[in-house]
Amino acid sequence: MNVAVIYGGRSREREVSLKSGKGIAKALRTKGCNVKEIDFTSKDFISELNGIDVVYLALHGRYGEDGRIQGVLDILDIPYVGSGVLASALAMDKAKAKIIFKNAGIRVAKDKLVYKKDKSEIDIEKLTAEFEFPLVVKPNQEGSTIGLSIVKTKGELNKAIDDAFSYDDQILIEEFIAGKEVTVAVLETETEIKALPIIEIIPNKNQYYDYESKYAPGGSEHIIPARIDDKTTDLLKEWAIKAHQALGCETLSRVDFIIPNDNSLPVILEVNTLPGMTETSLYPDAARAIGLSYEDIVYKLIKITQNKYKNKQ
CATH class of the missing domain: 3.40.50.20 (Rossmann fold)
Known part of the structure; x- marks a missing residue:
């Protein structure tokens, strides 16, 4: 091959x-x-x-x-x-993806989409009345938490907005939800779609799961299976598959969630259509939990893709 x-x-x-x-x-x-x-x-x-x-x-x-x-x-x-054109584009556009998730019955964080052309019209007082601190400011179409800020005071808000706009012409301002971050790998074969064991993510470098926590050596700890009850486990797996399907994803995805500290329903963060695939990445970790080595899961994804293509012809 x-x-x-x-x-x-x-x-x-x-x-x-x-x-x-x-x-x-x-x-x-x-x-x-x-x-x-x-x-x-x-x-x-x-x-x-x-x-x-x-x-x-x-x-x-x-x-x-x-x-x-x-x-x-x-x-x-x-x-x-991986996924086709439409699913890839929708997953990358966080604001549009959240509309789809909400319509599918998956809980999303409260947000406000702001365009760069309207930056001069942003009303800080109105924003701070709408959202409690801390809040999240991030580019609408970036990954790996690039350009994301956790804003704790009104004085930090303008800088966070400027930072986010330096990466994108659209930014999202979201409510901050304190809780446990988990991720669910989804694997879709020619005959079935399943959620792999849920991974709990504990940042070691910083308070939040930011770029350094994701990629620096020892930046985070992955606990498999996540330390959550059976009811939450089942719901997260159900929602991960539902999010994958609602966007029209194919073969693989990784769906990130926050489980709030107040014991309310989980909140979806995003769907990664091409999740990281280093030997220490989250998706291969989930595959190892079901007995697939790094080499096995990479080869399996290739074979699934090839078989799906043959069946379409």
Whole structure:
């Protein structure tokens, strides 16, 4: 099997993508695949896809996880791991995804979408009346908590808004929900869709699960299965699959939630359509919990993709 692993790219998550891609390529070679590694920085990357049977997209963020490269591969009629154009674009757009989640009966945090063109009209007094502190300010279409701020006082709000707008023309202002952060990996084969064991995430570096906690060595601890009751476990798995399906995701996703400290219903944070796939990433951790090694899950995703493509023809 000739597999192209596309990684790197031009998003702010390039370094994470490089790590995922290198690990995936190595894993597929151990499974006997002929692997071509493509750093997605050149406009000539299409010519490198000649003779490729299937693509593993190890890209994160803009141009990789937002549906753009998926559209190119659809036009070229080359199968690829992960969701299609629409699901990828919707998942990347947090505001639109939240509307879909809410309509599906999944609890979301209260929010306000603000456009950069309206920045001069933002009424800080009105905002602080609408939302209690702390609150969350983040770009609408970024991943890995890039540009996200936890704002504790009114004096910090303007800077947080400016920071978020430096990454995107749309930002979300959300209520902050204190609680336990968990994530649910979803695996969709040709015949079934299932949620893998839930992972509880404990940041070691900082108070919140930010960029450093996600990617720095020892930045966080992953507890599998999460220390939650059976009722909450069942609900989270049900909602993870429902979110995956509501967006139209395919093959894999990872759905992040907060379980509030006040024992109210969980709150969905986002759906990752191309979750990180380094050997210490969350999705491979969940796969190991059901007996699949890192190499096994990477190869399985390739085979699922190939089989789905054959069945469509």
